[in-house]
Amino acid sequence: MSGKHDLRVANAIDAGEGWHAIARGKGIYEAGQAGGAWRVMLGVVRLDRIGEEGPEFGGLALAGDVIGAETLLLGSYTFAARALTPVMIEPWGAVAERASPEVLLQALTTTEDRAADTLALRNGSPDRRINRLLALMGRGLAHGRKLVRVALPQLRDIAEMTGLTVETVSRTISRLKETGELDVRGNSRERQVWVTVK
Amino acid sequence: MSGKHDLRVANAIDAGEGWHAIARGKGIYEAGQAGGAWRVMLGVVRLDRIGEEGPEFGGLALAGDVIGAETLLLGSYTFAARALTPVMIEPWGAVAERASPEVLLQALTTTEDRAADTLALRNGSPDRRINRLLALMGRGLAHGRKLVRVALPQLRDIAEMTGLTVETVSRTISRLKETGELDVRGNSRERQVWVTVK
DNA sequence: CGGGGTCTTGATCTCAATCAACCAATGTGG
DNA sequence: CCACATTGGTTGATTGAGATCAAGACCCCG
Structure with a gap:
């Protein structure tokens, strides 16, 4: 089943049904690379953007979150993704029905919420x-x-x-x-x- | 024309065609309030979320960005919005065609990007x-x-x-x-x- | 007028950055 | 299998940048 997907994902271990397991610390994809969107099923993913001086932390994705949605628009990733813990992901957005307004709105809402969570990590002692x-x-x-x-x-x-x-x-x-x-x-x-x- | 919109927006000055001008420092909407989504046409908007101890900074929106998109899903705002500079906004998402997958993907992409920008404001000297x-x-x-x-x-x-x-x-x-x-x-x-x- | 809000400036202090070793675990090559 | 390098984590000593506390200036509004 998983063979149907174009697997550009580095360090991924096919776990059947298109799922992939990524070990703690391993990269999932790089910025600029071609590829598709994924839904994080388990674990925590760190997103990095290319800043003025090298890559800099740009966000977090938790289980349930969608990563790499920008590829549906641009074709390639704008962030790099790395697994902070053991991670499982499955392809997302390939199926047309998934790109419905409701689902996209849901993704948009959780993204905003996650951004605020991430920001809060830099407050306080x-x-x-x-x-x-x-x-x-x-x-x-x-x-x-x-x-x-x-x-x-x-x-x-x-x-x-x-x-x-x-x-x-x-x-x-x-x-x-x-x-x-x-x-x-x-x-x-x-x-x-x-x-x-x- | 603007009378067609349900104007729950505080401190807004109707500027015709559904546009609203908000003065620097004024609130645009509060968290929990009912309302719709807006596109920022001019200026900078600060978004705040209710944290454990009062409201805390949760994001920024620049000209071109969409704010309050969560209302299309939930009916009410999860963030509060305030104008950091003189701001102009126009209603967004009321028209069905605007909630097309492409437009929503665009909003999602810029939101992620803006989140990384905001995060970067807490790095360095x-x-x-x-x-x-x-x-x-x-x-x-x-x-x-x-x-x-x-x-x-x-x-x-x-x-x-x-x-x-x-x-x-x-x-x-x-x-x-x-x-x-x-x-x-x-x-x-x-x-x-x-x-x-x- | 008086009072509240914003900004500025000064003096002091504190806590996290920095610099520097060291250890344990892992990997590598001969 | 052993010497060696590497990587990730820990701990100590020192320092300095930014927080904190405090006071005053300024402006706007009632």
């Missing part, structure tokens, strides 16, 4: 920023309301999203871990955090 | 942030490429958008003015800056 990021990532996973295990992104990514340095992020997480505010598990390569979602 | 903000505001006005006169928002607004304090913004602008990097004109109530757009 390091504690607040990191807690908000984790809460946000948790929302993308929680189907019911409860306790969710969130894969911790690389410190470098957390730093760039929150507008802090890696050192500050490291120190903050260490402190939150000590005070019991955060329950971090796993070895340094693959860490997870328990987050309460409301 | 105060100088860089303020210069980027002014450049961004200039882009919304420049039809050809040239020198553009931009109305300076209130310091409080600049501060909240860039993630700085009013004092830092005041000092930074004063310094840029001294070094000749910025040409600020007008009295304190209504100041303008000359910005080069590329």
Whole structure:
């Protein structure tokens, strides 16, 4: 089934039915590349735009969000996409009915909302920023309301999203871990955090 | 003509043909309010979302951008909108043809792009942030490429958008003015800056 | 007039950036 | 399989840029 799609997606592992799994830290597509739109089914995707001095953080996409919609208009991506956690995506927008006004309006609305969420990650103390990021990532996973295990992104990514340095992020997480505010598990390569979602 | 529209817009001055002029600093609509979508024809609009502790900055809209599109789906606004500079808006999306997939995709694409622009306002030194903000505001006005006169928002607004304090913004602008990097004109109530757009 | 809002400027302080090591885990090549 | 480089994370010491606190100027409006 998946063979029907033009798979320009790097690092993707075909999981049948057109789904693709991308490992934490791997790129999904690059800016300027030709390709189509995707819906994020699981995990968190980081979007980067080419700024004056190299790529700069330009947005986040959570489970349920659509990425690469600009290709339906332009044919190629304006952002680069990377998986911050293990990610699953499926093609989107290929089917004509999906490009209905209602669906597009829905995508537009969640995009605006997500943009505000992302902006809020750069407000307040390091504690607040990191807690908000984790809460946000948790929302993308929680189907019911409860306790969710969130894969911790690389410190470098957390730093760039929150507008802090890696050192500050490291120190903050260490402190939150000590005070019991955060329950971090796993070895340094693959860490997870328990987050309460409301 | 404009009487046909349901005018829930506060502080709006009917300018004929459904256009509305809003003065610098005035609110356009509030979150939760019923209403429709608008296209910004002139000026810069600040969008705010209700956060955990009061309203927080959630995005920017420049000339050409669509605001309040969520109402086409939800019926009411999720953001509040305020004019940072003198603004003109016209109703959008009421006409069925305007909700075509192409137009919605266009709106979606520019929204994502604008979100990245807004995010970038919180990167780098105060100088860089303020210069980027002014450049961004200039882009919304420049039809050809040239020198553009931009109305300076209130310091409080600049501060909240860039993630700085009013004092830092005041000092930074004063310094840029001294070094000749910025040409600020007008009295304190209504100041303008000359910005080069590329 | 008085009062509230915006802007400006000064003095001080604090917290995150910076600079610098170091460690652990992983990967690489002979 | 071992030496070595690389990458990601941690921790410490120091510093400085921007936050904070405070006061005054200015303007507009009632």
